[in-house]
Amino acid sequence: MFRYLKLALALFRYSLMREMMFKINFLLWIVVDLAWFAVQLALIEVVYAHVPEVAGWRKYEMILLIGTSQLVQQTFQFLFMVNCIELPENVRTGNLDFILLQPANSQFLVSIRKFDLGALINGTVALGIIVYAGWKLNLHPGMAQLALFAGLVFNGASIHYALMLAIVTLSFWIVRAQGLVYGYYNLFQIARIPREAFRGGVKIFFTFGLPMLVVANYPAAVLARGLWGWNAVWVFGLAGILLALTSLWFRFGLRFYTSASS
């Protein structure tokens, strides 16, 4: 365990050095994420200029939800996303060989080889929006509530990771799987919508099948709507099951990997 922590720290240092080599690019990618975040907030601003609430969520509750969704997404991006995105290309070109030959767990190396440091800055901006929305809503969360919120944010990032790794694992069978990666961006959009807006089978599917309605709705509801106890805690179990299944799926996929290099 300690060995992997040291390894993660070494990889973090390497990521920092690499990012600082391309400083302008690093800053531009921060602007990209901020621009998309601003687009989401603009949608809320425009919608709430015409209606007082959406699915029972008032304006600043909705901003808190969007901010939480962004925080979860940035946590996922910081730790895992770049690596997941690179997997299909590494499989296609045979570069995965170099990872598999390292004396460490393959899934660990595939998942956190590079850290997206820009996500730390964007995550901080999202946190600022959450604090602002909380202030507008006159919220005074206790320590336990904040701890549950933080736990659920990491839980949401784990769910994103499990799903995306499961999706990109398909690249062991599909030659060019970038379409899968772009597809995942579409799922982020579902995470920003209040769970109450969905009904029937679609709600069940996006809660238990592709649990996008769990990743941001639950932590946001802990702060904004006083969600507590088993009603919130059960989603940790859901993430655990997903992570275990994904790990098995990844190992199964790896068996089909045939190096593409000559």
Next chain:
Amino acid sequence: MASTLSKYRYVAAIGLQNTFVYRWNFLLRVLFGCIPLMGTFYLWRAIFRDPSARVGGYVFEGMISYFLGLILLDSLTSPTEDDFQIAAEIRGGLINQFLLKPVDYLAYRFSLFWSYRFIYTTTTILPVFAILFVMNHYLIWPVSFTVWIWAMLATLLSATLQFLMAYCSALMAFWVLDVSAPIFIIFSIEHLVGGHMFPLDLFPSALYQWIMLTPFPYEYWFPLSVFLERVPQDQLASGFVMQIFWCLFFWGLARWIWSRGIRHYTAVGG
């Protein structure tokens, strides 16, 4: 003239074959593209809590018609990977061959764009029509035949404008190593003020007037408004004039950037 056209017809045919090589990637992309529609539908249904309510002059059916029309427009007109491919060809030195042959690079890419659009539309036409069929009772179709003609013309100009804007963005690759970040920033602006997130007339009126002076509304908002008969007759002509103006502007800009870029270009690769 005939031989020139036939040259670019072959380019389009090669584009079709290239798309089919990675058909799974392509199909998955199309399938995942349906997810935002689902999100949009449920979000706007929640916004229109009362089915008879009006939001910014729209009834629920009108709003859903707008987003369904957007899907159709996207499948017909939006460049998908053209900008990234062009940037990669410049960065990788693949444009060398076009500098030595009697092939105009802009015309070459335009041919590839239409072939990709053809494949995309053919592949998506069944799922898109399935969606339109299922959601038929939310749709408000244009009654007049002339509206269809105007909408088709606006769609054609929208595709050309989108391609030319993507082409101009990609030409940044002459100066910048990685064009992805600037392209995504432009893309976010297109999304917001092009009418991809919501109909632009939901913006405050003064802001809406300013936005209409930029090229972005003529990518999505204008063709959709024509189709949904939300453009008053007296503003139809000025809308088309603006759309044609922006097409010509970006065509000129593309030529200008290319001529400057070529002077700056260092050919790499064999």
